[in-house]
Amino acid sequence: MNLEIVQISGCKKNLVAEVPPETIEEEVGRLARKYAQQAKVPGFRPGKVPLAIIRQRYGAELREDVTQELISRTWKEAVLEHDIKPLTEPTVEKVESEPGSALKFVLSFEVMPVIEVADYKGVAVTLTPPAVEDSDVDAAMERYREEHAQFAPVETGEVRDGHYVTIQLDGEFEGGGKHIHEEDITLAVGASQTNRDFSENLLGAKVDEERRFDVAYPEDYRQKKLAGNTVHYQAKIKEIKEKQVPELSDDFARDMGAASLEELRCRIRDELVTNARRVAEEKAREGVLDQIVQRLSFDVPESLVQGELEDRARRIASNLAHQGIDVTKTSIDWKKVFEEERPFAEKSVRHRLVLDAIARQENLEITEDELDAEFRKIGEQGGKSAAAVRAQFEKDQRLQQFRLYLLQHKSLDFIYRNATISKG
Secondary structure: OEEEEEEOOOOEEEEEEEEOHHHHHHHHHHHHHHHHHHOOOOOOOOOOOOHHHHHHHHHHHHHHHHHHHHHHHHHHHHHHHOOOOOOOOOEEEEEEOOOOOOEEEEEEEEOOOOOOOOOOOOOEEEEOOOOOOHHHHHHHHHHHHHHOOEEEEOOOOOOOOOEEEEEEEEEEEOOOOOEEEEEEEEEEOOOOOOOHHHHHHHOOOOOOOEEEEEEEOOOOOOOOOOOOOEEEEEEEEEEEEEEEOOOOOHHHHHHOOOOOHHHHHHHHHHHHHHHHHHHHHHHHHHHHHHHHHHOOOOOOOHHHHHHHHHHHHHHHHHHHHHOOOOHHHOOOOHHHHHHHHHHHHHHHHHHHHHHHHHHHHOOOOOOHHHHHHHHHHHHHHHOOOHHHHHHHHHHOOOHHHHHHHHHHHHHHHHHHHOOEEEEO
């Protein structure tokens, strides 16, 4: 058997293999004998079918099975013999398999690129001090008010913009065949996220009143089952509530755990300054890493980029789910999403690979004590012990991935500590 490893790019290689005809013949014979033990051929007892007949009846299947088995076996042997560390299973690029001829095939696979990083110490970066204005504090105070708003029932009034309305909804698609029934749907009347037809047709309604109206949905509507359809709705008002935002006063401040409104403002300002410092430092850290990565030129494994894109798609889907949006009923063009996210995914992969290389060059590692400390932090947030958190990571087979994540952060900490930082 002839094997050759061909370097295609910095992270892509081909395994070019040729298996001689005699090996193919030997394997076909072995498999034919196995077939003969199970094959049912008219006129012959099980296990007594001549090999010549087996080869004649099952020739194509025998060679196909042998081809697949030899490709798999050759790959496993090559991985061990040549110390290959593939990122994923190989792709079969080309197969030549003709009776009486050698079996030839090419397997394409990706490996980690070899990266040697130089000049990663003393990188110049500017750390911009945080600036928190009175307007920032005012905006934060308003958010506090919004977060602690109460929703009071409107017993005798009519629906108006700004009200939160709970309805029982029945709908029939024009043309028949499809129906909608929902017992309790809450809508923010007049809000941007609420369909305008619903807001307009519910205005002026009272509790227990029914409204009938039609909604014609555009072809590109986010919910596929509604897109391009007209639906005849009947909505019954079950409850009307209005949002009541608390006044900014000492009483409100005490509810927030502060002695006075002024103390609450000071506390909020301190929180904003702390967050601004954190953001400024994160930006400076990323700036150090960006400069190091931009000096390097290396190929990025497509499999890692695809993995990053899939992670980003899962995060998008998760965020939509938290907003109550059924991803399967949206008209998201995932191909377009992947295209738009690709530059960011490639950048993320490049950053991770460089951090891995620096960690290797500096002999950085994550100790068991550091790992346990992280598990304790996670456990404190969820009311679990560090041991329980670790056990869950092991069960989910995420321990090694988590250790690598921590190592990359440790590598980033290292280059930032060794950077030349100036105040902006």
